[in-house]
Every structure is written in C-alpha cells, then in structure tokens.
Amino acid sequence: MKRDDELIAAASTLATEISPDRDLWPAIADAIAQPKRSxxxxxxxxxAAVILLVGASSSxxxxxxxxxxRVVEIVPxxxxxxxASFGSRYALGMEYQEAHGDLAAQLDDxxxxxxxxxxxxxxxxxAMIRGAIxxxxxxxxxxxxxxxxxxxxxxxxxxxxxxxQRVGGLTQHVMSRRDI
Amino acid sequence: MEALLTATASDxxxxxxxxxxxxxxxxAGWIARARKSDATAFxxxxxxxxxxVYGLCLRMTGNVAEAxxxxxxxxxxxxxxxxxxxxxxxxxxxxHRIAVNTVLGRIRKSKREQDRIKEATASATSPVSIADQGExxxxxxxxxxxxxxxxxxFVLHAVYGYSHDEAGDMLGIASGTSxxxxxxxxxxxxxxxxxxxxxx
Numbered sequence: 081m082k083r084d085d086e087l088i089a090a091a092s093t094l095a096t097e098i099s100p101d102r103d104l105w106p107a108i109a110d111a112i113a114q115p116k117r118s119x120x121x122x123x124x125x126x127x128a129a130v131i132l133l134v135g136a137s138s139s140x141x142x143x144x145x146x147x148x149x150r151v152v153e154i155v156p157x158x159x160x161x162x163x164a165s166f167g168s169r170y171a172l173g174m175e176y177q178e179a180h181g182d183l184a185a186q187l188d189d190x191x192x193x194x195x196x197x198x199x200x201x202x203x204x205x206x207a208m209i210r211g212a213i214x215x216x217x218x219x220x221x222x223x224x225x226x227x228x229x230x231x232x233x234x235x236x237x238x239x240x241x242x243x244x245q246r247v248g249g250l251t252q253h254v255m256s257r258r259d260i
Numbered sequence: 261m262e263a264l265l266t267a268t269a270s271d272x273x274x275x276x277x278x279x280x281x282x283x284x285x286x287x288a289g290w291i292a293r294a295r296k297s298d299a300t301a302f303x304x305x306x307x308x309x310x311x312x313v314y315g316l317c318l319r320m321t322g323n324v325a326e327a328x329x330x331x332x333x334x335x336x337x338x339x340x341x342x343x344x345x346x347x348x349x350x351x352x353x354x355x356h357r358i359a360v361n362t363v364l365g366r367i368r369k370s371k372r373e374q375d376r377i378k379e380a381t382a383s384a385t386s387p388v389s390i391a392d393q394g395e396x397x398x399x400x401x402x403x404x405x406x407x408x409x410x411x412x413x414f415v416l417h418a419v420y421g422y423s424h425d426e427a428g429d430m431l432g433i434a435s436g437t438s439x440x441x442x443x444x445x446x447x448x449x450x451x452x453x454x455x456x457x458x459x460x
Contacts, residue, residue, distance in 0.1 A: 087450070091403070091417060092419065092421065093396065094319075094396060094403070095315060097311035097312045098314055098315035100327070102328070104306075104314070105310075107332050108306065108335045108336055108339075109303070111332075112302065140422035205371050
C-alpha cells in the first residue's frame with residue numbers, strides 16, 4: 081500500500097504543463113473570428129435545416145401581411161395568395177390554403193405513381209417539414225411575437241407546398257417517360 | 261524504482277515551461293473582456309492556460325496531433341461558451357472539464373484511439389514522456405501504455421490532482437468506478453515497471 085502511495089506521489093511530479101511544439105493560437109484566432117454560434121435551439125436549427133434542404137427548388141409566389149402591412153415576397157412563377165388569417169402577425173392568402181388543400185388531396189394519388197424509393201424519400205421529406213412546422217408552432221406558442229419564428233413558419237409552409245407541387249411534376253415526368 | 265519514486269518536480273524539463281506567461285491576477289479581467297468578444301483578452305487566457313490544457317490532452321490521448329486538435333477545439337468551445345461560465349469553479353477547472361470532454365468526444369468519434377494504442381505499444385518512446393526527465397520518463401511511458409479508462413483516471417487523479425468525484429464527473433463515471441480504475445492502473449503500472457527492472 082505504501083508503494084502504491086509512492087507511485088501516486090511520483091505521478092504527481094510528472095509534468096502537467098507541456099508546451100505544444102507549435103503555436104496553436106493562430107488557428108484558434110481564425111476560428112473565433114467567425115461570428116459566435118447562434119443561440120438557436122436545436123429545434124429551430126433543425127427546422128431551418130429542413131427549409132434549406134428542400135427550399136432550393138421552390139417556385140411559388142405568396143403574399144404575406146405582417147403587422148397589417150402588406151409585404152410581397154416574390155419567387156419565380158406560380159400562385160398569388162390573398163390575405164388570410166395566420167399566426168398573430170402574419171396572414172397568408174386564401175389561395176395558399178386552397179392550393180394546399182388541393183395538393184394534399186392529390187398527394188396520395190401522386191405518391192402512388194412513384195417508385196417505392198422515390199415515394200419513401202418524398203414521404204420522409206414531408207415528414208421532416210411537417211415535424212418542423214409542428215416544432216415551430218410549439219415554439220410560437222411560447223413566443224407568439226417572435227418574428228424569426230413567424231418567418232420560419234411561413235417559409236416552412238411555403239416549402240411544404242413547393243414539395244407537394246414537385247411531386248406532381250415528378251409524376252408527370254415519370255408518366256411522360258413511360259409514354260415514350 | 262526507488263529513484264523513480266524519489267524523483268521530484270525538479271526533474272521536469274525546464275525548456276517545456278512556457279515563458280512570459282500572463283499574470284494569473286489578471287485572469288478575471290480577461291474573462292470579462294473575452295465575454296465581450298475581445299479576442300486579445302482571450303489570447304491572454306489561452307497563453308496562460310495552453311500548456312496545462314495541452315499537457316492534459318497529450319497525457320489523455322498520447323498523440324501529439326490529436327492533443328493539438330483537442331486543445332484547439334477546447335479553446336474554441338470555451339470562447340463559444342464563455343458567457344455560461346459563472347465562476348462556480350475556478351476557470352482552469354472549467355477549462356479542463358471542457359478539454360476532457362473534447363478528448364472523450366473525439367475518442368468516441370474516431371478510431372484513431374486504436375491506432376494510438378498500437379503506436380504506443382510499438383514505439384520505444386512515447387511523445388508524452390519527452391516532458392519528463394530521468395526515471396520519471398519510464399513512469400510517464402508506462403502511464404501512456406495503460407488502457408484508456410485506467411489512463412484517464414490516473415492522469416486526472418494522480419497527475420493533475422483531481423479528486424475521484426471530480427475525475428468521475430469529468431469522465432462521466434461514478435466516483436467508485438474512478439477508484440476502481442485507479443486501482444487497476446496502479447496494478448498495471450506496477451507490472452509494467454517490474455518488467456522494466458524496477459523494484460516494485
């Protein structure tokens with residue numbers, strides 16, 4: 081036992097401070113020169129990631145009304161929405177809701193025409209988007225006036241709609257290939 | 261072994277000590293300024309603590325490149341988390357905890373640990389032992405050859421002086437497990453040193 085204690089005593093004299101062979105500071109300085117990580121919760125980051133994932137191919141037009149001031153955001157092509165109630169500060173067009181309803185009704189038919197792999201991918205993406213919508217809505221319940229959350233929700237609905245439109249385009253493409 | 265056990269910190273290679281370290285008394289001010297994104301103040305914190313953080317990473321990983329990566333990553337994490345440091349513990353303890361977490365996280369992600377063990381077994385001189393002189397070097401190398409769990413506990417408890425509660429907390433294990441690992445480390449070290457001809 082005494083020897084054990086001596087071993088520990090010897091270990092306590094081992095060097096605890098060791099200089100690295102090279103200066104590590106420059107790489108650290110570069111890294112911290114970037115803006116600090118945002119305080120987004122993982123939930124919001126996930127929602128944003130979903131938007132980025134499926135957002136590139138969107139081709140919708142919608143009108144958002146924020147604080148009763150009409151704000152128009154135009155993306156190429158498509159639908160124009162009239163005002164409708166949405167959240168505490170935003171309003172989406174009735175046409176959005178109608179388009180969403182129509183597309184959702186058609187979605188099952190469209191999905192049935194896809195290959196199992198494509199269908200699985202689309203359903204996975206839709207599930208991710210809808211999960212994000214649910215999470216953002218939950219966060220909005222706690223912070224109803226959070227403009228970032230409102231904007232995220234708006235964009236996420238937008239992406240859901242865009243994805244459903246793409247499914248329609250994809251099945252038409254598949255059909256045309258078969259026709260050939 | 262007798263000489264090994266009577267070796268003192270004076271055997272510690274003086275060239276390994278960083279020169280012109282910032283004064284410890286200024287630490288609180290640098291922390292306050294670094295919290296306000298003052299990179300110059302953070303560099304002072306880095307200069308003050310890097311040797312100990314790097315030493316800890318090197319003794320835990322036994323690999324120079326890995327230790328450098330861990331030390332850098334730890335300081336970057338500290339920069340990002342500085343506003344969460346409430347001063348409940350010493351800044352050094354908080355910093356070491358982040359460094360240990362960084363090492364453990366990298367080990368979990370990487371298979372390099374297995375490579376490291378092979379290298380350490382095959383290599384005659386461990387990169388860790390260059391910081392020590394005389395027969396302490398033999399002890400240092402023996403520590404480096406310990407299995408990971410035993411080595412981590414031994415380094416934190418016996419070399420860096422953390423209690424079993426603190427070491428267990430840092431490593432995510434129970435205090436009793438830390439004690440058991442230390443017992444195992446002692447036994448394995450004694451075996452290794454005996455093989456090398458030390459009287460144990």
